[in-house]
Amino acid sequence: MASYDVPFGVAIDFATGVMEDADNVVVRHASDLRGYYSDADAMEALIASGDPVHYRVYEKAIPETEGHLLFCMSVLEPGSVGEEFFMTKGHYHTVADTAETYLCVKGSGFLVMKTSDGQWAAEPMEAGRMVYAPPLWAHRSINVGDDPLISFCVYPAHAGHNYGDIETEGFPKRVVRGPEGPIFLGNVA
Ligand code: S6P
Ligand code: ZN
Numbered sequence: 001m002a003s004y005d006v007p008f009g010v011a012i013d014f015a016t017g018v019m020e021d022a023d024n025v026v027v028r029h030a031s032d033l034r035g036y037y038s039d040a041d042a043m044e045a046l047i048a049s050g051d052p053v054h055y056r057v058y059e060k061a062i063p064e065t066e067g068h069l070l071f072c073m074s075v076l077e078p079g080s081v082g083e084e085f086f087m088t089k090g091h092y093h094t095v096a097d098t099a100e101t102y103l104c105v106k107g108s109g110f111l112v113m114k115t116s117d118g119q120w121a122a123e124p125m126e127a128g129r130m131v132y133a134p135p136l137w138a139h140r141s142i143n144v145g146d147d148p149l150i151s152f153c154v155y156p157a158h159a160g161h162n163y164g165d166i167e168t169e170g171f172p173k174r175v176v177r178g179p180e181g182p183i184f185l186g187n188v189a
Contacts, residue, residue: 004060004061004062004063004068005063010060012073012152014105014106014150015106016075016150017056017058017073017074017075017105017106017148017150018058018073018075019058019059019060019072019073021060022058022059022060022073023059023060023061024057024058024059024060024061025056025057025058025059026056026057026059027053027055027056028053028054028055028056028057028088028089029047029051029052029053029054030043030046030047030051030052030054030081031047031051032054032089033054033081033087033089034047035167036087036089037081037082037084038082038084038174039081039082039083039084041082042081042082043081043082046081052077052079053077054076054077054086054088055074055075055076055077055086055088055141056074056075057072057073057074057075058072058073058075059071059072062157063157064157064158064160065157065158066156066157066158067157068156068157068158069154069155069156069157070154070155070156070157070159071152071153071154071155072152072153073150073151073152073153074088074102074141074149074150074151074152074153075148075149075150076088076107076109076141076142076143076148076149076150077143077148078107078143078145078146078147078148078149079143080176080177082176083176083177084174084175084176084177085109085142085143085144085175085176085177085182086142086143087112087140087141087142087143087175088140088141088142089140089163089166090112090138090139090140090163090166090171091138091139091140091161091162091163091166092116092136092137092138092162092165092166093155093159093160093161093162094159094160094161094162095156095158095159095160096135096136096162097135097136098135098155098156098158098159099132099133099134099135099155099156100132100133100139100153100154100155100159101130101131101132101133101153101154101155102125102130102131102132102133102139102141102151102152102153103129103130103151103152103153104125104126104127104128104129104130104131104149104150104151105127105128105150105151105152106127106147106148106149106150107125107126107127107143107145107147107148107149107150108124108125108126108143108144108145108147108149109124109125109141109142109143109144109145109149110122110123110124110125110141110142110144110175110182111123111125111131111133111139111140111141111142112139112140112141112142112171112173112175113133113137113138113139113140114137114138114169114171114172115136115137115138116136116138116165116169118172120171120172120173121137122173122175122184125141125149125151138165138166138171140166140171142175144175144181144182172186173185173186
């Protein structure tokens with residue numbers, strides 16, 4: 001494994017989101033998102049149809065210690081589970097007061113964010129738009145377009161991922177296909 005205590009560069013294909021020589025490629029299939037969507041029957045049908053890839057995250061194995069930065073490419077496929085657009089699991093950072101930036105390089109969607117005390121926000125993700133998730137804000141990408149939603153993320157290397165609180169709390173809004181575009185629905189679950 002390369003040392004990441006010396007300078008380096010890496011090639012990224014903005015058309016596909018593929019990071020050359022990635023050390024880790026996290027691949028999440030539909031079945032990894034079981035329980036995240038409101039339409040459980042539609043999710044089971046999607047899994048039965050071949051359990052397609054939902055998203056991939058390309059990373060370098062930079063030490064997860066304070067001082068370093070982690071960066072990644074996230075490629076979220078287009079589609080919906082029932083009427084609800086494909087999305088990432090979403091997470092707080094384990095070190096909750098660490099921020100993250102997302103630069104969208106392709107596609108169309110939202111970064112939906114929330115705090116544990118009930119605030120929420122949704123920032124459009126379009127090619128060339130950077131979205132900032134401040135400390136304490138959980139974040140989830142949602143693809144509302146017909147192409148993959150591709151974004152480049154940077155965050156403190158010691159941040160960690162806290163998925164458990166989102167599994168318990170969910171997000172206050174779901175993004176569904178409406179007659180004239182995406183609609184934000186309140187989530188009572
Ligand atoms: C990491 C950053 C992204 C996500 C990726 C997948 O802090 O926010 O790289 O990991 O978009 O989302 P999730 O919620 O499954 O990790
Ligand atoms: Zn994050």
